[in-house]
Amino acid sequence: MTYIKPKFAHPRLPKNNLGYTRKEYEGSLSTLCAGCGHDSISAAIIDACFEMNIEPHRVAKMSGIGCSSKTPAYFLSNSHGFNSVHGRMPSVTTGANLANRSLIYLGVSGDGDTASIGMGQFAHVVRRNLNMTYIVMNNGCYGLTKGQDSATADYGSISKSGNMNSFEGIDLCALSIELGATFVAQSFSGDKKQLIPLIKAALSHSGFSLINVVSPCVTFNNNQGSTKSYDYVREHNETLSSLDFVPVKEEIVADYDHTKITMVEMHDGSMIKLNKLSPAWDPEDKLSIMTALHNAREKHEILTGLLYIDTESVELNELLNTTDTPLNQLTEKELCPGSKILEGICDELR
Amino acid sequence: MQPTDYKDPEYYHKVVDCQYACPAHTPVPQYIRLIAAGKYTEAYMVNWESNVFPGVLGRTCDRPCEPACRRGRVEEEPVAICRLKRVAADFKDDISHLLPDIPKVKNGKKIALIGAGPAALSVARDLAPLGYELHVYDNQNKGGGMMRSQIPSFRLPAEVLDQEVDFILNMDVHTHFNTYVTSLKSILDKNYDAVFVGTGAPRGKDLILPGREEGRANIHVGIEWLASVAFEHTHQIGKKVIVLGGGNTAMDCCRTSRRLGGDDVKVVVRSPFSEMKASPWEKEDAQHEDIPIIDNHVPKSYAIENGKLTGMYFEKVKAEYIDGRRKLVPTGEPDVFFPADDVIIAIGQENRFEWIERDLGIEFNQWDMPVVDETTFVSTRPNVFFGGDAALGPKNVITAVAQGHQAAISIHAFCQGDDINLRPAPNVKMFESKMGIHEWAYDNDVTTDIRYIVPQADKAETLRDRKKEVELGFDLKAAFREAQRCLNCDVQTVFTENKCIECDACMDICPTNCITFTTNEDDEQTLRMKLLVPAVNLEQDLLVSDTLKTGRVMVKDEDMCLHCGLCAERCPTAAWDMKQYLYNTAKAGHLCYA
Numbered sequence: 001m002t003y004i005k006p007k008f009a010h011p012r013l014p015k016n017n018l019g020y021t022r023k024e025y026e027g028s029l030s031t032l033c034a035g036c037g038h039d040s041i042s043a044a045i046i047d048a049c050f051e052m053n054i055e056p057h058r059v060a061k062m063s064g065i066g067c068s069s070k071t072p073a074y075f076l077s078n079s080h081g082f083n084s085v086h087g088r089m090p091s092v093t094t095g096a097n098l099a100n101r102s103l104i105y106l107g108v109s110g111d112g113d114t115a116s117i118g119m120g121q122f123a124h125v126v127r128r129n130l131n132m133t134y135i136v137m138n139n140g141c142y143g144l145t146k147g148q149d150s151a152t153a154d155y156g157s158i159s160k161s162g163n164m165n166s167f168e169g170i171d172l173c174a175l176s177i178e179l180g181a182t183f184v185a186q187s188f189s190g191d192k193k194q195l196i197p198l199i200k201a202a203l204s205h206s207g208f209s210l211i212n213v214v215s216p217c218v219t220f221n222n223n224q225g226s227t228k229s230y231d232y233v234r235e236h237n238e239t240l241s242s243l244d245f246v247p248v249k250e251e252i253v254a255d256y257d258h259t260k261i262t263m264v265e266m267h268d269g270s271m272i273k274l275n276k277l278s279p280a281w282d283p284e285d286k287l288s289i290m291t292a293l294h295n296a297r298e299k300h301e302i303l304t305g306l307l308y309i310d311t312e313s314v315e316l317n318e319l320l321n322t323t324d325t326p327l328n329q330l331t332e333k334e335l336c337p338g339s340k341i342l343e344g345i346c347d348e349l350r
Numbered sequence: 351m352q353p354t355d356y357k358d359p360e361y362y363h364k365v366v367d368c369q370y371a372c373p374a375h376t377p378v379p380q381y382i383r384l385i386a387a388g389k390y391t392e393a394y395m396v397n398w399e400s401n402v403f404p405g406v407l408g409r410t411c412d413r414p415c416e417p418a419c420r421r422g423r424v425e426e427e428p429v430a431i432c433r434l435k436r437v438a439a440d441f442k443d444d445i446s447h448l449l450p451d452i453p454k455v456k457n458g459k460k461i462a463l464i465g466a467g468p469a470a471l472s473v474a475r476d477l478a479p480l481g482y483e484l485h486v487y488d489n490q491n492k493g494g495g496m497m498r499s500q501i502p503s504f505r506l507p508a509e510v511l512d513q514e515v516d517f518i519l520n521m522d523v524h525t526h527f528n529t530y531v532t533s534l535k536s537i538l539d540k541n542y543d544a545v546f547v548g549t550g551a552p553r554g555k556d557l558i559l560p561g562r563e564e565g566r567a568n569i570h571v572g573i574e575w576l577a578s579v580a581f582e583h584t585h586q587i588g589k590k591v592i593v594l595g596g597g598n599t600a601m602d603c604c605r606t607s608r609r610l611g612g613d614d615v616k617v618v619v620r621s622p623f624s625e626m627k628a629s630p631w632e633k634e635d636a637q638h639e640d641i642p643i644i645d646n647h648v649p650k651s652y653a654i655e656n657g658k659l660t661g662m663y664f665e666k667v668k669a670e671y672i673d674g675r676r677k678l679v680p681t682g683e684p685d686v687f688f689p690a691d692d693v694i695i696a697i698g699q700e701n702r703f704e705w706i707e708r709d710l711g712i713e714f715n716q717w718d719m720p721v722v723d724e725t726t727f728v729s730t731r732p733n734v735f736f737g738g739d740a741a742l743g744p745k746n747v748i749t750a751v752a753q754g755h756q757a758a759i760s761i762h763a764f765c766q767g768d769d770i771n772l773r774p775a776p777n778v779k780m781f782e783s784k785m786g787i788h789e790w791a792y793d794n795d796v797t798t799d800i801r802y803i804v805p806q807a808d809k810a811e812t813l814r815d816r817k818k819e820v821e822l823g824f825d826l827k828a829a830f831r832e833a834q835r836c837l838n839c840d841v842q843t844v845f846t847e848n849k850c851i852e853c854d855a856c857m858d859i860c861p862t863n864c865i866t867f868t869t870n871e872d873d874e875q876t877l878r879m880k881l882l883v884p885a886v887n888l889e890q891d892l893l894v895s896d897t898l899k900t901g902r903v904m905v906k907d908e909d910m911c912l913h914c915g916l917c918a919e920r921c922p923t924a925a926w927d928m929k930q931y932l933y934n935t936a937k938a939g940h941l942c943y944a
Contacts, residue, residue: 008798010883
């Protein structure tokens with residue numbers, strides 16, 4: 001007669017290098033509908049942070065409004081967080097990131113929060129290559145307001161009430177690549193084996209990383225005819241690549257077949273071990289992935305895996321040459337370096 | 351692995367660790383829930399049907415259920431199952447109207463029961479409602495057997511025992527007390543349709559060492575001495591007492607000695623303390639009464655001066671282990687002398703069967719024990735059955751009760767002309783427990799309370815009065831809190847493959863990470879190791895589903911499941927459900943009282 005998560009954990013729960021178990025990365029009990037794809041994504045975030053030995057206090061969870069944006073309450077309860085206005089998570093994150101670039105910024109958003117009310121902000125955060133991971137929990141409907149079609153609902157998808165969507169859906173991945181995103185991936189909430197390494201790679205990427213995760217809404221968009229139901233996604237999932245994330249310190253085993261496996265080196269020295277399943281595609285070639293995405297749309301396939309990565313990415317703070325010290329730690333000494341320095345600056349401007 | 355056959359009643363039975371470990375398979379979580387609900391009478395009847403002596407066992411049981419309790423794996427201590435049973439007995443109302451009706455017209459079959467201990471009385475309890483004419487023979491003046499003669503009153507008050515013995519004797523059972531049966535042939539000659547032998551293990555082992563004969567006035571054999579105290583023949587003992595032995599009888603002897611005038615009572619045992627046979631709580635109770643337990647001392651001789659016992663000599667040893675076998679090796683230190691006015695020998699007990707003639711068709715094995723079938727409890731003579739300590743050697747009350755049930759089934763089948771080897775299936779029921787959103791028919795909140803301690807009466811007072819019960823039992827508040835510690839292992843997690851959409855919600859929510867969706871393996875060990883938390887406890891089964899749509903299987907390690915129901919709570923399609931599972935072992939004639 002209760003809905004409380006028991007305090008007991010498995011006594012033999014594995015610990016990571018920090019001595020933490022998964023429990024230390026969990027949040028409070030989810031109040032989303034039972035079976036919601038978002039909960040699986042939360043679990044994948046927990047697993048990724050646990051396995052990467054991330055200290056929870058180094059993470060800032062950013063979100064807007066929506067079912068998706070509630071989820072930061074359900075993971076990493078020991079991390080920082082900011083639940084912003086609807087669609088305004090990108091600007092809040094930009095501000096936070098410029099003020100303190102030492103944190104790991106993990107933005108969580110939904111299809112409405114990103115592709116409708118937040119579209120303007122989204123476009124700019126992508127083109128500025130802000131150093132953050134942006135996860136879209138994409139269920140193609142407005143679950144919080146009873147399941148109306150959202151801007152990412154595919155053309156022809158049938159809603160629970162039986163109506164066909166007569167508008168084209170926004171392809172967030174194609175759009176991001178077009179806008180200059182430097183890490184773009186697509187996945188499915190029901191495939192943690194793929195999603196967890198993608199989240200790890202995205203968190204390691206220096207620059208803007210988008211993971212568009214198709215996440216079925218069990219209550220309003222898991223019906224026959226929906227293109228974002230568990231069954232549909234499983235049937236139409238076309239995996240572009242299977243990947244392993246190899247962290248910096250781990251030795252890379254060299255016994256892989258070079259004709260099949262591509263190693264992609266990340267900014268921080270970690271590697272993505274990529275098993276390309278389609279020869280016609282190169283993850284560092286924009287044109288090939290744009291073609292692949294178009295072809296997939298024609299064939300009603302959902303391409304998943306790492307779609308595009310720019311290993312030469314220069315993130316916003318680097319570009320602007322901002323200070324490494326968080327603004328709240330700068331003292332008067334640094335901020336007012338004295339009249340001599342001021343004179344020097346003034347001279348430069350003459 | 352093959353999908354689990356959860357239709358096999360034993361699969362879910364095994365998940366209920368306490369019930370599975372209990373020789374009588376008492377539905378423990380069922381009665382604990384009833385206690386929490388304040389239904390003490392109902393809780394008592396659940397027990398009474400299964401273990402016949404809830405009041406006795408709630409005080410004295412060896413509690414094989416408690417080491418098995420899941421709670422002991424999840425945290426430090428198991429649920430105080432045994433003492434909750436006592437709560438049911440202490441707070442029950444009059445149960446006479448709930449007892450089975452005894453047919454006035456009998457079924458024409460006469461059964462003799464030799465011994466009136468827990469085994470024979472259980473047989474009587476099961477057979478009386480079926481109309482059998484039952485004759486109980488015992489050398490004591492009341493029923494109860496070793497429960498009366500060997501368990502001291504400060505652990506088991508006579509009123510409690512009397513009540514539960516009388517429930518049975520009042521079922522038209524003919525009692526022949528103060529009757530020592532010296533010949534089985536004489537019983538068989540009375541044309542009983544079947545005879546049940548439940549004579550226990552009534553002979554205490556002696557310890558013949560130099561001085562045994564001269565000191566005999568002050569050297570006592572434990573169980574005989576306890577019986578003599580129980581029947582008010584012995585009222586005192588010397589100030590200095592040595593009790594030899596490390597079992598529960600030794601604990602009863604030393605504590606009884608403290609009450610009969612022993613000021614300086616010590617237990618001396620050959621083995622290391624940790625390997626003593628006595629239950630840990632009985633050792634604790636003895637130590638609490640200022641009785642030191644001196645281990646690693648092997649008795650060498652009785653010291654006699656002027657024809658009177660003055661103490662005992664012991665050799666100091668240490669335990670060494672060769673190929674897992676223990677050997678007690680002398681340390682070489684000089685022998686130790688402990689002074690004593692009396693010595694009590696409690697080093698074990700044996701059966702005695704010299705009253706069974708060897709030409710009756712009852713075979714005896716090399717240890718002079720009757721050859722008894724371990725399922726049917728029939729001897730090599732088709733109409734003679736054994737049970738309790740007399741059947742397979744000394745164990746405990748709950749085992750005797752369990753064997754009594756089985757023997758009763760056999761006797762009933764034998765008397766009806768049926769094959770006694772066809773054993774009746776257990777009575778198994780499965781109920782829905784979903785009541786609504788976030789609402790289940792059981793309390794699925796898992797409390798973090800640690801085990802509650804049973805309060806005891808003032809020590810000075812209990813040591814003054816041999817009959818004053820030491821344990822006071824839980825009050826209702828503590829009983830409720832302790833009952834809430836039960837994890838409801840009988841509310842089973844039931845998985846239906848074809849409803850599962852593989853959303854992983856259950857795997858994500860499970861607080862103890864019991865559930866893993868993964869690809870199957872041929873080999874169980876490989877599968878066990880690839881679970882979220884490797885399933886290293888091989889005593890606990892895996893619940894493996896059939897292959898799901900994506901080609902994976904659901905594997906649940908039963909080991910740490912809290913039965914909190916969150917998997918079912920988070921399942922969008924009710925592929926997981928919590929179902930209450932009631933398992934009752936069959937009784938003779940399929941009678942059901944609770």
